Amino acid sequence: MLLLAALGLVAVTIVAGVLDWMLWPWIVATVVVGGAALVCLFASRRSLTAHDGADRAQHDPLLPEVTAEEAATYERHHPHSGPENRR
Numbered sequence: 001m002l003l004l005a006a007l008g009l010v011a012v013t014i015v016a017g018v019l020d021w022m023l024w025p026w027i028v029a030t031v032v033v034g035g036a037a038l039v040c041l042f043a044s045r046r047s048l049t050a051h052d053g054a055d056r057a058q059h060d061p062l063l064p065e066v067t068a069e070e071a072a073t074y075e076r077h078h079p080h081s082g083p084e085n086r087r
Contacts, residue, residue, distance in 0.1 A: 002037030009033055 009030040016026045066074075 002033055002040060006030060006034040006037050 009026065013023070013026040013030050015021075016023050
């Protein structure tokens, strides 16, 4: 959302320059919102990559753990997918 606001402020800053409005408040607002957007973008990227990707599913409450009975049923229906058949 902040990136979209920064793009909107860039457009308003250009219009302010064309119409001879006071330009410095628009430039300051654009720089502040754009900087905040970049900080949020990099912080979210850093927090998402801080954890191992394979570890995330174990903590997801929407993905229940597989029980031994479910694993046995799966192996019975899909005998070719066992660890000994993997390359």
